[in-house]
Amino acid sequence: xxxxxxxxxxxxxxxxxxxxxxxxxxxxxxxxxxxxxxxxxxxxxxxxxxxxxxxxxxxxxxxxxxxxxxxxxxxxxxxxxxxxxxxxxxxxxxxxxxxxxxxxxxxxxxxxxxxxxxxxxxxxxxxxxxxxxxxxxxxxxxxxxxxxxxxxxxxxxxxxxxxxxxxxxxxxxxxxxxxxxxxxxxxxxxxxxxxxxxxxxxxxxxxxxxxxxxxxxxxxxxxxxxxxxxxxxxxxxxxxxxxxxxxxxxxxxxxxxxxxxxxxxxxxxxxxxxxxxxxxxxxxxxxxxxxxxxxxxxxxxxxxxxxxxxxxxxxxxxxxxxxxxxxxxxxxxxxxxxxxxxxxxxxxxxxxxxxxxxxxxxxx
Amino acid sequence: xxxxxxxxxxxxxxxxxxxxxxxxxxxxxxxxxxxxxxxxxxxxxxxxxxxxxxxxxxxxxxxxxxxxxxxxxxxxxxxxxxxxxxxxxxxxxxxxxxxxxxxxxxxxxxxxxxxxxxxxxxxxxxxxxxxxxxxxxxxxxxxxxxxxxxxxxxxxxxxxxxxxxxxxxxxxxxxxxxxxxxxxxxxxxxxxxxxxxxxxxxxxxxxxxxxxxxxxxxxxxxxxxxxxxxxxxxxxxxxxxxxxxxxxxxxxxxxxxxxxxxxxxxxxxxxxxxxxxxxxxxxxxxxxxxxxxxxxxxxxxxxxxxxxxxxxxxxxxxxxxxxxxxxxxxxxxxxxxxxxxxxxxxxxxxxxxxxxxxxxxxxxxxxxxxxxxxxxxxxxxxxxxxxxxxxxxxxxxxxxxxxxxxxxxxxxxxxxxxxxxxxxxxxxxxxxxxxxxxxxxxxxxxxxxxxxxxxxxxxxxxxxxxxxxxxxxxxxxxxxxxxxxxxxxxxxxxxxxxxxxxxxxxx
Numbered sequence: 018x019x020x021x022x023x024x025x026x027x028x029x030x031x032x033x034x035x036x037x038x039x040x041x042x043x044x045x046x047x048x049x050x051x052x053x054x055x056x057x058x059x060x061x062x063x064x065x066x067x068x069x070x071x072x073x074x075x076x077x078x079x080x081x082x083x084x085x086x087x088x089x090x091x092x093x094x095x096x097x098x099x100x101x102x103x104x105x106x107x108x109x110x111x112x113x114x115x116x117x118x119x120x121x122x123x124x125x126x127x128x129x130x131x132x133x134x135x136x137x138x139x140x141x142x143x144x145x146x147x148x149x150x151x152x153x154x155x156x157x158x159x160x161x162x163x164x165x166x167x168x169x170x171x172x173x174x175x176x177x178x179x180x181x182x183x184x185x186x187x188x189x190x191x192x193x194x195x196x197x198x199x200x201x202x203x204x205x206x207x208x209x210x211x212x213x214x215x216x217x218x219x220x221x222x223x224x225x226x227x228x229x230x231x232x233x234x235x236x237x238x239x240x241x242x243x244x245x246x247x248x249x250x251x252x253x254x255x256x257x258x259x260x261x262x263x264x265x266x267x268x269x270x271x272x273x274x275x276x277x278x279x280x281x282x283x284x285x286x287x288x289x290x291x292x293x294x295x296x297x298x299x300x301x302x303x304x305x306x307x308x309x310x311x312x313x314x315x316x317x318x319x320x321x322x323x324x325x326x327x328x329x330x331x332x333x334x335x336x337x338x339x340x341x342x343x344x345x346x347x348x349x350x351x352x353x354x355x356x357x358x359x360x361x362x363x364x365x366x367x368x369x370x371x372x373x374x375x376x377x378x379x380x381x
Numbered sequence: 382x383x384x385x386x387x388x389x390x391x392x393x394x395x396x397x398x399x400x401x402x403x404x405x406x407x408x409x410x411x412x413x414x415x416x417x418x419x420x421x422x423x424x425x426x427x428x429x430x431x432x433x434x435x436x437x438x439x440x441x442x443x444x445x446x447x448x449x450x451x452x453x454x455x456x457x458x459x460x461x462x463x464x465x466x467x468x469x470x471x472x473x474x475x476x477x478x479x480x481x482x483x484x485x486x487x488x489x490x491x492x493x494x495x496x497x498x499x500x501x502x503x504x505x506x507x508x509x510x511x512x513x514x515x516x517x518x519x520x521x522x523x524x525x526x527x528x529x530x531x532x533x534x535x536x537x538x539x540x541x542x543x544x545x546x547x548x549x550x551x552x553x554x555x556x557x558x559x560x561x562x563x564x565x566x567x568x569x570x571x572x573x574x575x576x577x578x579x580x581x582x583x584x585x586x587x588x589x590x591x592x593x594x595x596x597x598x599x600x601x602x603x604x605x606x607x608x609x610x611x612x613x614x615x616x617x618x619x620x621x622x623x624x625x626x627x628x629x630x631x632x633x634x635x636x637x638x639x640x641x642x643x644x645x646x647x648x649x650x651x652x653x654x655x656x657x658x659x660x661x662x663x664x665x666x667x668x669x670x671x672x673x674x675x676x677x678x679x680x681x682x683x684x685x686x687x688x689x690x691x692x693x694x695x696x697x698x699x700x701x702x703x704x705x706x707x708x709x710x711x712x713x714x715x716x717x718x719x720x721x722x723x724x725x726x727x728x729x730x731x732x733x734x735x736x737x738x739x740x741x742x743x744x745x746x747x748x749x750x751x752x753x754x755x756x757x758x759x760x761x762x763x764x765x766x767x768x769x770x771x772x773x774x775x776x777x778x779x780x781x782x783x784x785x786x787x788x789x790x791x792x793x794x795x796x797x798x799x800x801x802x803x804x805x806x807x808x809x810x811x812x813x814x815x816x817x818x819x820x821x822x823x824x825x826x827x828x829x830x831x832x833x834x835x836x837x838x839x840x841x842x843x844x845x846x847x848x849x850x851x852x853x854x855x856x857x858x859x860x861x862x863x864x865x866x867x868x869x870x871x872x873x874x875x876x877x878x879x880x881x882x883x884x885x886x887x888x
Contacts, residue, residue: 343580354880371736
């Protein structure tokens, strides 16, 4: 166990990645030995230039064991190393997996995981699609891996949670920092529902821009395939898709409007041969997880006539404003609010805030 | 010779009758005013001297001492000019003392002897009547205002010399007669029927008017937030006699009263967001009423809500809670009434287009910017806002729609009915609208049906509402039920109230 902490401490030093760490361990046997050696002695093993070495010496000097361990304990963080059995097997098999992962919650029990990535500035359509796919996958007992960011990531996690499914968020900062701050509750729910929040960064690391590609690598590595929901041209989600191709993962893309700027990248992926993901079955079939009896028979909705009338006016693509419904149906606004609330509570529609109400597809 | 004349000043909204004592004795010529007079009163020496001389009377070249009693009260009004001049004329024997008995003189003097209007005449006259004054002498401009107080004989005289000739019975004038139409019907230049669409927002404002609830409107620029807010006074019940007098008094003291009749329209104030704390709640070395007081019994509209300085917004908490502002200064601690409906409007984000993007308009704000923008409004302040309503720009179809829109008058009739129900129900508690209810009144006056309770329960779990929002939702449901004429809160009342819940935190 102690060895894991030494490994984690080594990984938290600058310029030490998974690859260098593994090389050091191979050369000197244990992380404890390496840690206790002056860095000058092992610098040549991994070919460090002098300025990087100075950096490392400074950081190693500043490392304070007591506060480090306190932080881990306070944040309920656990450590898993690539030598442990619990380390996700798929990730271990990638080109450059992190030697150490910090996590809160429960690591996945099997490899049935799908990654979902997409724009942080997603449209209601994108969020709706992401949540729809995540719900379908979760219902088929497939775990969802995503990045915990705003937009598509959040919608994917929420979709999985609504089915009490397994979901895992990989973040680009230390686990003692909550980023984005409004997702604090989401992270708590993920851990509470038996999922996990994972990071390769030591506590205290801020969500720097440089950390995100590294995080995307882990998201990819953990999953069998990656679904790109909405991605603009030259976005991080496309980088993730490239990683996925290099690692031989399946790349799925959700078709978007040809006019929407946030769908340019995902539509481009489809042109290049990505598998279109129009429903959870598309993904399940490709991965060989599809079973006939995953209960896709939708329950008959028990709606009153007037609820049906309102429900039919709403669409899955774009939100409709309450005022429009009042004008079209010639009903008092109070009545419309009442019906909309009923439909929301039944889980059939969703309030997107400013723009109005949008249908969501119920999974039984 | 000695004379005692009545003059008046205001302190806050209250009038104070000042006894102006004048003594003329032999000695070197001098003119001294004592009794905590501020600069405006001290300077009246020069105005009074010139006015008496230029009106053709004699300014005595002896030792003149004027005392303003009570001596411990700070006097800050040029309105004492006329009473000081009268004191000098009486004590120098140019007017017999008995001719000024039971009279109150209010007015500023110009150097040529004209009498000028002053602020706060209504408060002064009301106080004077209470202290046994029967005749009031004011400038013609102030006459109609003084007349709003019944039981007084008001004489309007344009110059000092005409006043003296009246008092000497050389050229007597009759008291000013009260206008026939003292209380007239409020006339508004705007109407709700001019707003096409916006049904949800209109409904929210109707509920706000009926229950006295505060409202926050959120929407992109050009969605009609200001247009809607301007029309709120038109659906509020007309001011009753007591309220009208209070409002008129406030406007009189603030120097904003320029009509001949009592104010009957409910005030609508929309200060710019660069306003200072003192401007909003009142201030000055002798505090003047601020915007919250000027909107008493009416509407305070704060456009671009998050752009107001944080400090300024936080001082709104006391008036919103208590309906009164207490201002403490060196010379006086005053309280002004400030029971108003707060209508706040804001954009959803700094650029204004968050959540309503289309092909022409894209929100360019980062999530951090949006969060900072929304955070400018503190939780305690949001807790005092019962209705949150999103206002969207109408699309072309709605703009050109021929659908006839409801007139303000018919909305107002519903509001008046709902208010009457509230007054009856809350008569024993001393409050008169649902928004003012505390937790105890909510428990005793808001029975909910079983279906309503069930819905509330579901909504709390599913919509993740806070315990704090519970009371607000019940209060709004109570008003919605009052509008519908129902005694018990039903499912649909609760459901509608829930649709106006706070959605800001989610962004």
